[in-house]
Amino acid sequence: MGGERPQADYEAPACAEPVEHTALRPKAGTGTRRADLLPTRAAETTLAKVLNRRFLGKSPLAAWLRLNERAFALLPSGALKLRAVQAYARCLHTLVRMCDSRTMYFGTFFMRNRPQLDLVLRLVGQRDPTAPALKVLVVACSIGAEVYSLVGTIRSRSPGINMTVTAIDVSADAMEFARRGRYPLYGCEFTGENIFERLTAEERTNLFESSGDCLSIRPWVREGITWLTGDAADPALAGQLGTHDMVFANNFLCHLHSADSEQCLRNIVRFVKPGGYLFVSGVDLDARAKVVKDLRLVPVTDLLEEIHAGDPSLIKDWPFRYWGLEAFDPQRADRDQRYASALRVPMRDPQVGDAAWA
Numbered sequence: 255m256g257g258e259r260p261q262a263d264y265e266a267p268a269c270a271e272p273v274e275h276t277a278l279r280p281k282a283g284t285g286t287r288r289a290d291l292l293p294t295r296a297a298e299t300t301l302a303k304v305l306n307r308r309f310l311g312k313s314p315l316a317a318w319l320r321l322n323e324r325a326f327a328l329l330p331s332g333a334l335k336l337r338a339v340q341a342y343a344r345c346l347h348t349l350v351r352m353c354d355s356r357t358m359y360f361g362t363f364f365m366r367n368r369p370q371l372d373l374v375l376r377l378v379g380q381r382d383p384t385a386p387a388l389k390v391l392v393v394a395c396s397i398g399a400e401v402y403s404l405v406g407t408i409r410s411r412s413p414g415i416n417m418t419v420t421a422i423d424v425s426a427d428a429m430e431f432a433r434r435g436r437y438p439l440y441g442c443e444f445t446g447e448n449i450f451e452r453l454t455a456e457e458r459t460n461l462f463e464s465s466g467d468c469l470s471i472r473p474w475v476r477e478g479i480t481w482l483t484g485d486a487a488d489p490a491l492a493g494q495l496g497t498h499d500m501v502f503a504n505n506f507l508c509h510l511h512s513a514d515s516e517q518c519l520r521n522i523v524r525f526v527k528p529g530g531y532l533f534v535s536g537v538d539l540d541a542r543a544k545v546v547k548d549l550r551l552v553p554v555t556d557l558l559e560e561i562h563a564g565d566p567s568l569i570k571d572w573p574f575r576y577w578g579l580e581a582f583d584p585q586r587a588d589r590d591q592r593y594a595s596a597l598r599v600p601m602r603d604p605q606v607g608d609a610a611w612a
């Protein structure tokens with residue numbers, strides 16, 4: 255993620271409501287678990303100012319983090335697995351997130367998280383074939399690689415599937431690029447990374463046709479996708495989009511401050527049908543765990559660890575980049591709530607299942 259180009263015209267979506275300045279206030283009656291202690295946006299800003307304070311023109315914290323980064327680079331490969339080292343690294347990551355300013359990126363890859371796609375196929379396979387069309391929504395889709403990977407994979411494995419796909423991003427330029435589905439072989443203005451690097455040769459031939467120095471998405475993959483420009487944090491959006499069987503909101507909430515990402519995630523849950531699935535990775539784990547707990551989302555444990563570790567670009571950047579993702583810790587008591595990026599939205603009446611899914 256580090257090599258991506260920042261989004262030039264990005265303005266972080268504001269929280270829907272101004273937040274009360276009640277930093278680090280535990281949730282009433284539940285004890286003080288870490289996920290309940292998310293600072294508010296105002297508290298985050300104040301903390302960042304204090305932590306980034308400079309003496310003689312230099313930031314002591316930045317210097318200390320740089321020193322730690324160098325020391326970590328010298329550690330033998332097994333050392334990061336030690337519990338004491340992990341606990342220390344988690345503290346460092348918390349500090350990095352508190353003092354680092356956020357930038358939104360467009361960076362993306364085709365077939366970015368393969369285990370997540372495997373789970374999608376398993377879930378699609380469990381659907382009643384007579385159920386109405388599968389409704390899919392991809393939020394913050396950037397230049398479309400995630401959407402085409404998903405649609406190409408589902409249509410290849412379930413030919414003739416009846417599904418509707420909507421993709422949305424806050425950037426009109428990225429949406430226009432995505433809609434065209436023409437990707438220059440040697441990079442584009444949106445990302446400095448090789449977006450094809452995770453594709454096998456077979457997938458590349460399956461998804462694209464070659465046109466000069468570009469690869470163009472094949473018509474059978476492109477057809478039937480609705481591309482929209484919109485802000486996922488907009489409370490009015492759920493009314494316009496309706497609800498979906500599967501919603502994907504990957505790799506953009508980590509670029510928001512915790513309180514904003516929590517607020518935005520709560521809004522995104524409203525795009526999912528009761529009984530449907532939400533896939534949300536690349537997000538502050540404390541913020542996601544809080545929403546999972548508050549809204550009683552059900553963690554999907556199938557391929558839990560594989561999906562968590564499914565995007566190497568996030569794991570390698572932990573703990574010294576704010577978007578870095580901690581390694582899966584199987585010992586944690588809150589393991590499923592913390593690490594599941596596939597979540598099921600409960601039915602309104604828990605006694606009634608969803609007939610569309612087995």
Ligand SMILES: C[S@@+](CC[C@H](N)C(=O)[O-])C[C@H]1O[C@@H](n2cnc3c(N)ncnc32)[C@H](O)[C@@H]1O
Pocket residue numbers: 261267358359360361362363366393394395396397400422423424425428484485486487503504505506
């Ligand atoms: C790093 S890209 C992620 C692309 C893709 N989801 C993936 O996983 O590869 C982040 C995208 O989020 C979009 N974005 C940021 N804030 C948004 C918002 N509030 N609503 C919709 N899209 C947003 C940005 O424009 C950018 O295209």
